[in-house]
Every structure is written in structure tokens, then in C-alpha cells.
Amino acid sequence: MKVTVVGAGAVGASCAEYIAIKDFASEVVLLDIKEGYAEGKAMDLMQTASLNGFDTKITGSTNDYAKTANSNICVITSGIPRKPGMTREELIGINAGIVKTVSSNLIKHSPDTIIIVVSNPMDTMTYLVHKTTGIPKNRIIGMGGALDSARFKYRLAEALGAPISDVDGMVIGGHSDTGMVPLTRLATRNSVPVSEFISKERLEQVLQETKVGGATLTGLLGTSAWYAPGAAVSALVQAIACDQKKIFPCSVLVEGEYGLNDLCIGAPVVLGKNGVESIVEINLSADEKAQMVASAKGVSATNALLEL
Numbered sequence: 001m002k003v004t005v006v007g008a009g010a011v012g013a014s015c016a017e018y019i020a021i022k023d024f025a026s027e028v029v030l031l032d033i034k035e036g037y038a039e040g041k042a043m044d045l046m047q048t049a050s051l052n053g054f055d056t057k058i059t060g061s062t063n064d065y066a067k068t069a070n071s072n073i074c075v076i077t078s079g080i081p082r083k084p085g086m087t088r089e090e091l092i093g094i095n096a097g098i099v100k101t102v103s104s105n106l107i108k109h110s111p112d113t114i115i116i117v118v119s120n121p122m123d124t125m126t127y128l129v130h131k132t133t134g135i136p137k138n139r140i141i142g143m144g145g146a147l148d149s150a151r152f153k154y155r156l157a158e159a160l161g162a163p164i165s166d167v168d169g170m171v172i173g174g175h176s177d178t179g180m181v182p183l184t185r186l187a188t189r190n191s192v193p194v195s196e197f198i199s200k201e202r203l204e205q206v207l208q209e210t211k212v213g214g215a216t217l218t219g220l221l222g223t224s225a226w227y228a229p230g231a232a233v234s235a236l237v238q239a240i241a242c243d244q245k246k247i248f249p250c251s252v253l254v255e256g257e258y259g260l261n262d263l264c265i266g267a268p269v270v271l272g273k274n275g276v277e278s279i280v281e282i283n284l285s286a287d288e289k290a291q292m293v294a295s296a297k298g299v300s301a302t303n304a305l306l307e308l
């Protein structure tokens with residue numbers, strides 16, 4: 001199993017590190033445009049192998065896509081992150097050009113690859129990859145919901161005073177400060193609805209904290225987060241590489257699912273060796289449906305800014 005990660009910055013390196021530590025891939029290629037940067041990160045990570053006990057071989061490449069040839073999975077993290085006070089959507093101007101060039105180069109050397117898009121605004125960047133590469137929709141996956149759901153579980157556990165492993169919950173919809181749809185109605189503590197433990201008001205607070213999870217960290221760090229994003233990407237890569245058939249909310253092309261068309265947006269999907277094995281349509285309440293429609297409107301408005 002060969003995995004390429006484009007962008008050896010904060011998220012790309014964290015993602016490569018988690019993939020290596022989980023030790024399911026034979027090879028990870030890190031690629032960056034900055035001279036020597038990916039090679040340096042790869043060497044540093046390889047020097048953790050004997051300490052962390054993995055055999056995954058990590059190599060670096062300065063923009064030489066020949067080194068990525070025949071990758072089974074390619075992750076795109078190249079592009080600029082936001083600064084405090086910015087929205088993810090404001091990154092479109094620079095990141096669209098980067099994602100378009102990178103995805104085209106990847107496909108040239110790995111025509112059968114599955115692409116995981118991370119660069120922001122992620123739903124729109126995922127749509128851009130659809131529009132410009134023409135590869136089948138099951139092989140293009142945007143990472144956002146897996147991260148947002150991890151943050152949701154963190155906030156739920158905090159509110160419940162419970163261990164995170166006791167909590168389950170999912171966030172669908174667009175990966176934006178206003179577009180996320182945390183499914184509080186379906187969240188549970190050890191299969192008991194969380195509403196049995198905490199008030200409606202506290203649950204509403206959890207929902208709001210979840211939606212601005214990325215912005216909160218950006219405010220604290222001065223740039224956006226990388227540990228949880230890297231871990232979320234590695235979980236998707238592992239589900240595909242190991243054909244786990246696990247459900248994750250991912251940004252996928254919807255063609256009628258949830259009553260939506262012609263955009264990529266977060267929905268629960270089964271991930272396996274073919275990438276998106278299926279989109280899972282859960283029964284949403286009228287309010288959740290309305291939130292999905294509003295979220296889709298926001299994503300489509302950003303998509304309209306693309307020069308396709």
C-alpha cells in the first residue's frame with residue numbers, strides 16, 4: 001500500500017506520522033513544492049521509526065511526481081491555512097489553483113488512485129477535483145466530517161463529564177463555521193441519547209462550540225490545527241487501505257442523496273477498498289433537513305466562485 005501526501009506542512013506531516021505509527025502502509029511519499037522540505041520532514045519522521053516501532057518507509061520529494069507513481073491513495077494538504085479572523089472560504093483564491101495543479105499531476109502518475117482532499121475550503125476543493133480530473137466519484141473524498149465529529153465527541157464528553165470513548169456522535173453538512181450540522185439528536189453516551197444526561201441549553205452550547213472548533217483553534221494557535229486533522233485523515237486512509245467498511249462523514253458528490261445535487265458536502269459514507277463504497281441516507285428530522293439545505297446553499301455559493 002503506497003500513500004502519497006502532498007503538502008509536507010503541519011497537516012501533511014501530522015497525517016504522514018499517524019499513518020506510519022499505525023503501520024498499515026508499506027510506503028508514504030511526502031511531496032512539497034518547497035525545496036528540501038519534504039525530504040527533511042521524511043528524514044525526521046524516519047528517525048522516529050525505531051522509537052515508535054513502525055516499518056512504513058517515508059520518503060520526501062521536492063515536486064517530483066514521478067516518485068508518487070502508482071500510489072493507491074493520495075492526500076492533498078497543499079495550500080495556505082487561515083489566520084485568526086479569516087473564514088476557510090477566503091482561502092479559495094490561492095488554494096484552488098494549487099489543488100487543480102496538484103490533482104492533475106497526481107492523476108498523471110497514479111491514474112487509479114483514490115484522492116482525499118484536505119485543503120480548504122475543503123468541500124469546494126473536493127468539487128473542483130471532481131470537475132477537473134474526471135475520475136469516478138467513489139475515488140474523490142473530502143475530509144472534514146471525521147474531524148468535526150471528533151471535535152463534537154470531545155465537546156460532548158466535556159459536557160457530560162464522560163470519557164470520550166463512551167460518547168458517539170456525527171457531524172454532517174459543509175465543513176465551515178456556519179454550515180456544519182452536528183446531529184445532537186442522534187448523539188449517545190453508551191447508546192443512551194445524550195439528551196437524557198444534559199439540558200437542551202448545554203447541548204446547544206456543545207453544538208455551537210463544535211461548529212467553530214477550527215476557528216477556536218486558529219485563534220489560539222495563530223494558524224489552523226494539525227494534530228486532529230492529521231489523525232482524521234489517517235483514519236480515512238486506514239479505512240480504505242484495510243477495507244474496513246467503516247462509516248465516516250465525508251465530503252462526497254451528491255446526486256440526489258439528501259435531496260441535493262451537483263455539489264460535494266459532508267454525508268455519512270461507508271469507506272472501503274473502493275473508496276466510497278456507498279452513501280448512507282439516514283432519516284433526518286425536518287429541522288436537520290433544513291440545516292442541510294442551508295449548508296448546501298453556502299457550499300454552492302463558494303463553488304460558484306470557481307473558474308471552471
Ligand SMILES: NC(=O)C1=CN([C@@H]2O[C@H](COP(=O)(O)OP(=O)(O)OC[C@H]3O[C@@H](n4cnc5c(N)ncnc54)[C@H](O)[C@@H]3O)[C@@H](O)[C@H]2O)C=CC1
Binds near residue numbers: 009037226229
Ligand atoms: N479539511 C480539514 O479538515 C482541514 C483542512 N486544513 C487545510 O489544509 C491546508 C494545509 O494546512 P497546513 O498544513 O496547516 O498548512 P502549511 O502551510 O503548514 O502547509 C502547507 C504546505 O503546502 C505546501 N504547498 C503549497 N503549494 C504547493 C504545491 N503547489 N505543491 C506542493 N506543496 C505545496 C507548502 O509549501 C506547505 O509546506 C490548508 O488549506 C488548511 O486550511 C487544515 C486542517 C483541517
Ligand SMILES: O=C([O-])CC(=O)C(=O)O
Binds near residue numbers: 147175
Ligand atoms: O479551521 C481551519 O481553517 C482548518 C480546518 O478546516 C479545521 O481545523 O477544521
